[in-house]
Amino acid sequence: MNIGTRKILDRSFTAVGIGSIIVMALALMIVVVPIVYNGIGAVFFTGTVEHRKMLQAEFSRGDSQYLSSEVASSNRYRAKVYEMLTGFEAELETMAPEKKAEYQAKYSQVRTALQALLGPLPGDPEPMLTRFKYGQTRWEKAEEKLHDLLYESKWDNTNPDVMGKEYFVNRAIGFEGTSLSRLFPYINENLEKMLLPEFTLYWGFITDSSVDSHFFGGIWPEIQGTFFLAIGAMLFAFPLGVVAAVYFTEYARPGFLNSMLRSANSTLAGVPSIVFGMFGLAFFINTMKVSESKSVIAGALTLAIMILPTIIRASEEAILAVPKTYREASLSLGSTKWNTIATVILPAALPGILTGGVISLGRAAGETAPIIFTAAVSVGSAIGLADVFSSPTPALSWNIYNLASEHEAATQIRHVQYGMVLALVTIVLLLNLSAIVLRARISKKLKG
Amino acid sequence: MAEESVGERNRSNAFVVSARKRTLQKVAKTAGEGMLFSVAFLVAVIVLFIFYFVARDAIPFFQIRGFSEFFTSSNWYPADEPGEFGALAIIYGSLMVTLGSAMIAVPMGVAAAICLSDILPFSIRQYAKPVIEMLAAIPSVAFGFFALVVLAPLMQDHGGPLLMWAWWILVSPFLLLAVIVIADLLTANIKEEKRRQRRHWMLLIFLGLFSMILMFKVGFVLNGIQILTGTNALNVSLILSFMALPTIVSVSEDALQAVGRDIREGSYALGATRAETIIKTILPAASSGILAAVILGIMRALGETMVVWMASGNSSHIPQPWFNYLEAIRTLTATIAGDMGEADQVTGSARFHVLFAMGLLLLIISFISNLVSERIVVRQRKILSGQ
Numbered sequence: 001m002n003i004g005t006r007k008i009l010d011r012s013f014t015a016v017g018i019g020s021i022i023v024m025a026l027a028l029m030i031v032v033v034p035i036v037y038n039g040i041g042a043v044f045f046t047g048t049v050e051h052r053k054m055l056q057a058e059f060s061r062g063d064s065q066y067l068s069s070e071v072a073s074s075n076r077y078r079a080k081v082y083e084m085l086t087g088f089e090a091e092l093e094t095m096a097p098e099k100k101a102e103y104q105a106k107y108s109q110v111r112t113a114l115q116a117l118l119g120p121l122p123g124d125p126e127p128m129l130t131r132f133k134y135g136q137t138r139w140e141k142a143e144e145k146l147h148d149l150l151y152e153s154k155w156d157n158t159n160p161d162v163m164g165k166e167y168f169v170n171r172a173i174g175f176e177g178t179s180l181s182r183l184f185p186y187i188n189e190n191l192e193k194m195l196l197p198e199f200t201l202y203w204g205f206i207t208d209s210s211v212d213s214h215f216f217g218g219i220w221p222e223i224q225g226t227f228f229l230a231i232g233a234m235l236f237a238f239p240l241g242v243v244a245a246v247y248f249t250e251y252a253r254p255g256f257l258n259s260m261l262r263s264a265n266s267t268l269a270g271v272p273s274i275v276f277g278m279f280g281l282a283f284f285i286n287t288m289k290v291s292e293s294k295s296v297i298a299g300a301l302t303l304a305i306m307i308l309p310t311i312i313r314a315s316e317e318a319i320l321a322v323p324k325t326y327r328e329a330s331l332s333l334g335s336t337k338w339n340t341i342a343t344v345i346l347p348a349a350l351p352g353i354l355t356g357g358v359i360s361l362g363r364a365a366g367e368t369a370p371i372i373f374t375a376a377v378s379v380g381s382a383i384g385l386a387d388v389f390s391s392p393t394p395a396l397s398w399n400i401y402n403l404a405s406e407h408e409a410a411t412q413i414r415h416v417q418y419g420m421v422l423a424l425v426t427i428v429l430l431l432n433l434s435a436i437v438l439r440a441r442i443s444k445k446l447k448g
Numbered sequence: 449m450a451e452e453s454v455g456e457r458n459r460s461n462a463f464v465v466s467a468r469k470r471t472l473q474k475v476a477k478t479a480g481e482g483m484l485f486s487v488a489f490l491v492a493v494i495v496l497f498i499f500y501f502v503a504r505d506a507i508p509f510f511q512i513r514g515f516s517e518f519f520t521s522s523n524w525y526p527a528d529e530p531g532e533f534g535a536l537a538i539i540y541g542s543l544m545v546t547l548g549s550a551m552i553a554v555p556m557g558v559a560a561a562i563c564l565s566d567i568l569p570f571s572i573r574q575y576a577k578p579v580i581e582m583l584a585a586i587p588s589v590a591f592g593f594f595a596l597v598v599l600a601p602l603m604q605d606h607g608g609p610l611l612m613w614a615w616w617i618l619v620s621p622f623l624l625l626a627v628i629v630i631a632d633l634l635t636a637n638i639k640e641e642k643r644r645q646r647r648h649w650m651l652l653i654f655l656g657l658f659s660m661i662l663m664f665k666v667g668f669v670l671n672g673i674q675i676l677t678g679t680n681a682l683n684v685s686l687i688l689s690f691m692a693l694p695t696i697v698s699v700s701e702d703a704l705q706a707v708g709r710d711i712r713e714g715s716y717a718l719g720a721t722r723a724e725t726i727i728k729t730i731l732p733a734a735s736s737g738i739l740a741a742v743i744l745g746i747m748r749a750l751g752e753t754m755v756v757w758m759a760s761g762n763s764s765h766i767p768q769p770w771f772n773y774l775e776a777i778r779t780l781t782a783t784i785a786g787d788m789g790e791a792d793q794v795t796g797s798a799r800f801h802v803l804f805a806m807g808l809l810l811l812i813i814s815f816i817s818n819l820v821s822e823r824i825v826v827r828q829r830k831i832l833s834g835q
Contacts, residue, residue, distance in 0.1 A: 002632060002636070005628060005629060005632040006721055006724070007721070008625070008628055009625070009629065009721070009723055010721040010722055010723040010724070012621070012625050013722070013723035013726070013727075014563075014567050014722070014723070015621075016559050017559045017560065017562050017563025017567050017568075018563055018567070018568070019559075020555075020556040020557075020559040020560040020563065021560045021563055021564070021568075021576055021579075023556065024556070024560060024579065024580065024583060024690075024693060024697075025576075025579050027583070027690050028579060028582060028583050028586075031586065031590070031591065031594050031690070032586075034594070034598050035590065035593075035594065162674065163674060163676070240487055240490065243483075243484055243487040243488075244484075244487050244488040244490070244491060246484060247484035247485055247487065247488040248488060251481055251484055251485070252488070260492065261488055261489065261491060261492055263818075263819065263822060264491050264492035264494075264495045265491050266818055266822055267495050267814075267815055267818050267819075268491060268494060268495050268498075269818075270744070270747055270751075270814045270815070270817070270818040271498060271751075271811060271814055272747075272750070272751025272752075272753070272781060272810050272811070272814055273588075273751060273752075273753060274751070274753040274781045274784050274785055274807070274810070275498065275502060275751075275807050275810055275811050275814075276498075277784075277785075277788075278502055278505075278784065278788075278803070278804060278807045279497070279498045279501055279502060281788070282501040282502065282504070282505055282804070283497060283501045287501065305494055305498075308491065308494070309491070312491070338477065338480060359585070362585055363585075365587075366585075366586075366587025366588070366589070366590070367587065367588070368587070368588065368589045368753070368754045369588075369753040369754060369781070369785060372785055372788070372789075373788050373789075397587055397589045397754075398589075400589045400590070400592075400593055401589055401592065401593075401754060401757070401758060404592075404593050404596055404597060404758065405596065405757075405758055414597065417593065417597070421589075421590050421593050424587055424589070424590060425586060425587065425590050428585055428586065428587055429582060429585060429586070431585075432581060432582060432585040436578050436581065
């Protein structure tokens with residue numbers, strides 16, 4: 001090969017390496033940016049008067065006087081809509097039967113769309129579920145619902161070779177010549193006056209419990225459950241992990257037993273997380289009966305086993321990183337080995353050990369598979385500290401899965417799901433970031 | 449022991465320790481060490497317990513249904529009466545996404561590791577490492593949510609164009625490189641400089657045109673593909689590869705760092721470029737460590753639950769044709785997670801035990817690959833220290 005080609009190859013080799021790091025950073029961005037962007041939307045958004053009605057009724061929050069004046073002004077514009085509806089209903093009665101049947105079907109679609117937009121219409125029975133008591137609480141959702149009201153979505157399946165294509169038909173055309181045709185332009189023009197969108201800062205998303213399976217309200221039970229599980233796991237795993245690390249670094253003599261223990265440790269680190277969940281179910285719940293069925297304590301124990309090897313490894317590294325001179329100085333002053341470990345080595349290694357602990361805490365908070373069978377429940381309120389031995393808890397990680405994949409209206413509450421993901425990612429990344437900062441400071445300090 | 453005897457001789461010394469106190473100290477020391485040891489031993493006990501308790505609930509399945517159905521049939525109807533428990537398609541799905549993620553993550557991860565250990569200056573490396581750690585720290589359920597809510601609709605709506613652009617962006621630089629190298633290699637033997645140059649240019653133009661046509665043809669074929677479901681094996685493989693990357697990068701970087709400076713400098717001294725040094729000397733020296741990294745990364749992908757559960761489509765069948773990554777699949781982990789709630793625990797049915805059989809399979813695979821990777825690392829350390 002000639003020199004030029006070799007040079008090109010060398011450069012492109014470098015480019016591939018740098019490129020793959022850039023791709024990794026991009027991947028991180030691509031995953032994190034939509035989560036952050038949409039997740040922030042759960043707290044900061046353009047809320048409608050329906051949102052404020054909901055807050056007043058469910059959490060008795062907000063200025064009730066101001067709200068009633070708002071409701072009055074929005075009702076002024078809504079009244080005209082209701083008027084048109086009653087007018088059209090009267091018109092329906094006068095129509096020929098087959099024509100009436102045709103319009104009736106279309107009209108009931110319009111009513112459903114209006115209910116979704118504005119809440120229950122006059123004459124509707126009081127809805128059973130809270131989610132139907134209010135119209136759209138978020139302006140961007142209201143705009144989607146407005147589109148649903150103005151246009152009927154249909155599927156074009158004429159070509160069997162390709163997937164059906166969605167297209168929209170203007171509903172107003174369907175009501176041409178009736179009194180209802182005025183409704184569509186009216187709503188299109190006056191929706192803002194009916195819903196009164198306003199920039200909203202809803203901190204309650206973090207501190208409230210959910211209303212009607214996360215249609216409204218916040219995610220506090222999940223956040224609290226996550227903290228209970230993660231901290232519970234740390235309470236078990238951290239002391240055990242540090243003690244085991246002290247044994248491995250200070251006392252273990254090379255030999256069969258030691259290498260076996262180390263193998264066991266790395267095996268434990270490699271066990272798939274779902275298997276921990278099965279083990280937690282089979283051992284802690286079905287055999288040890290630490291609780292009747294799922295409970296926080298069973299989940300915390302399972303998570304503790306999962307993070308134990310990480311803590312052991314991190315603590316070992318931290319202890320080994322303590323300079324030899326510390327140890328020698330302490331021993332030369334006449335202190336025993338035990339004393340040296342307790343008063344010199346562990347304090348010096350403590351920041352490093354804490355770093356490992358913080359990272360493990362993040363891992364315990366984010367892991368889902370081990371708690372599916374042992375601790376997680378999809379709906380529920382925040383539990384008290386006394387209940388951790390008997391009752392399961394909702395947790396961020398599990399509820400993200402549950403809301404995104406199993407909730408009956410998963411696509412309608414995307415903002416809640418994004419908010420949860422952002423909360424979880426923030427918790428985990430903040431923990432990791434603090435660990436990174438901590439570690440950078442230690443390495444500076446140990447270098448002197 | 450020598451210090452003790454000195455202490456015994458100088459009884460008049462101020463540091464006198466009575467015999468009783470010394471025995472007490474000894475007992476305390478032994479007890480303390482014993483306690484430390486028992487805590488360390490707890491890890492081994494936990495591992496044994498995990499094997500025992502998973503196997504205990506897995507064995508009844510094989511007693512009831514035997515081995516052959518589980519491994520050879522792909523009829524998975526656990527809810528029927530009597531149920532069918534053929535897990536072949538599920539095992540295949542697991543292997544498929546694992547292999548798919550490895551195909552993306554291994555080249556990228558090794559390249560990134562090389563870049564981190566040999567190419568980038570130290571100051572940049574300091575910023576790259578936290579990025580990788582962050583990638584490792586993001587909870588799997590967040591990745592799963594991203595796959596399900598962002599990536600899957602994107603694939604379903606714009607699958608063809610996405611594939612086309614991915615092909616063009618990823619493959620065109622490599623194709624260009626291949627053209628240059630092939631043209632160079634084919635003309636290297638021609639002695640006469642002028643003729644060689646002419647040949648070289650002709651080959652470059654010819655191969656360049658050929659590869660252009662290839663690129664566009666394949667790109668347009670990809671553009672025509674319609675992805676019927678966004679929750680498919682490709683989606684999962686992509687996300688799993690991101691999750692396996694941090695492990696692969698950090699472990700292989702350690703392996704590359706373990707190869708000493710002297711080997712690198714020797715290669716440079718012989719006139720090799722950096723790429724040649726890395727490919728011909730450093731990678732072979734670090735190969736076993738990199739293999740261990742790859743095994744660990746693959747295990748992360750195989751054992752991952754949430755992403756595959758949310759974004760693989762959970763359909764238990766072997767794709768047609770077998771390498772079709774655009775079809776929905778189902779994996780072992782997702783089956784365990786999804787079916788445990790419905791499986792009847794109380795009566796101890798085959799439906800419950802089959803999930804533990806799957807868990808046992810995962811456990812055994814992870815155990816073996818862990819042992820293998822550990823052996824490899826130990827051997828590499830020995831070889832490198834011996835040199």
